[in-house]
Amino acid sequence: MKIKFWGVRGSIATPGESTVRYGGNTSCTELHLDDGSLIILDAGTGIRNLGNELANSGEKVQACILITHPHWDHIQGFPFFRPAFMAGNQITIVGPEAKGVALDKLIAEQMNKIYFPVRLSELQAKIKFMPLKEDTIEVYGAKVQTIFVNHPGFTLGYKITCNNKTLVYISDDEPYSRESARLFTNSEPEVLKLFENYPGNPNQRIVDFVKGADVLIHDSTYTPEQYQEHIGWGHSHYLFTLQLAEEAKVKNVFLFHYDPSLDDDTIDEIIGKCEREMKRKKYSLKLCAAKEGLEFQF
Numbered sequence: 237m238k239i240k241f242w243g244v245r246g247s248i249a250t251p252g253e254s255t256v257r258y259g260g261n262t263s264c265t266e267l268h269l270d271d272g273s274l275i276i277l278d279a280g281t282g283i284r285n286l287g288n289e290l291a292n293s294g295e296k297v298q299a300c301i302l303i304t305h306p307h308w309d310h311i312q313g314f315p316f317f318r319p320a321f322m323a324g325n326q327i328t329i330v331g332p333e334a335k336g337v338a339l340d341k342l343i344a345e346q347m348n349k350i351y352f353p354v355r356l357s358e359l360q361a362k363i364k365f366m367p368l369k370e371d372t373i374e375v376y377g378a379k380v381q382t383i384f385v386n387h388p389g390f391t392l393g394y395k396i397t398c399n400n401k402t403l404v405y406i407s408d409d410e411p412y413s414r415e416s417a418r419l420f421t422n423s424e425p426e427v428l429k430l431f432e433n434y435p436g437n438p439n440q441r442i443v444d445f446v447k448g449a450d451v452l453i454h455d456s457t458y459t460p461e462q463y464q465e466h467i468g469w470g471h472s473h474y475l476f477t478l479q480l481a482e483e484a485k486v487k488n489v490f491l492f493h494y495d496p497s498l499d500d501d502t503i504d505e506i507i508g509k510c511e512r513e514m515k516r517k518k519y520s521l522k523l524c525a526a527k528e529g530l531e532f533q534f
């Protein structure tokens with residue numbers, strides 16, 4: 237498998253001098269399976285540049301886009317994804333539905349004429365929708381498993397396994413604690429119940445899903461200090477990501493979905509802090525900060 241990051245920012249695109257090294261586009265990661273099949277993880281603003289590269293190649297595009305949830309920073313780039321405008325291309329969009337709102341409507345509504353000049357139905361590519369809950373499906377020969385994570389609305393994490401290699405992608409996810417459960421006011425009660433009823437530590441649910449992954453890409457929106465001010469917003473801090481990766485015996489972990497307030501120098505500092513923490517606790521995993529343009533093969 238090979239991944240390339242096209243957008244690593246959470247919440248809103250943050251272009252500018254202070255974010256130029258790690259990048260300001262919102263969530264989008266390209267994944268190629270060993271046979272070249274293309275899976276795209278989320279359609280944040282980063283998907284625009286990926287789409288331009290695919291369109292400029294002149295090749296027909298067949299791709300499956302796995303959407304974690306329909307918050308803006310995960311779907312907002314789709315109306316600017318050039319392959320969707322080109323006849324002969326085939327795009328499958330997989331993702332969770334909201335209560336009473338079907339997946340195709342979640343994507344189409346951001347393109348209704350109030351918000352956008354071109355409607356979903358006017359796109360020339362063949363676009364299919366596959367709504368998903370917690371399940372296991374096959375995509376281009378790879379096994380794709382999903383889990384509901386702790387984030388407002390229904391939000392999925394994805395585990396993709398092919399040729400004995402595993403990638404886990406969890407872009408938005410908050411540590412679950414029984415003491416803070418009353419603060420998760422925008423979470424879906426059925427998702428909270430999955431954590432609440434899990435035997436032992438509720439976060440073990442995520443650890444068990446991630447277990448043994450070759451690569452984990454995980455929400456590291458906040459510093460631990462920022463997190464204290466944002467409990468219930470649905471995001472993690474980098475120490476939780478580290479702990480999760482270590483407990484799950486992950487080989488490589490990528491910090492991802494940075495808060496717009498984290499500039500390049502702050503992310504450098506975070507990496508330094510993580511390295512010291514890993515040394516102190518004798519963690520054996522490899523850590524990397526996701527950045528636009530970074531590629532990784534495994």
Ligand SMILES: [Zn+2]
Pocket residue numbers: 246247307309310407408493
């Ligand atoms: Zn997000």
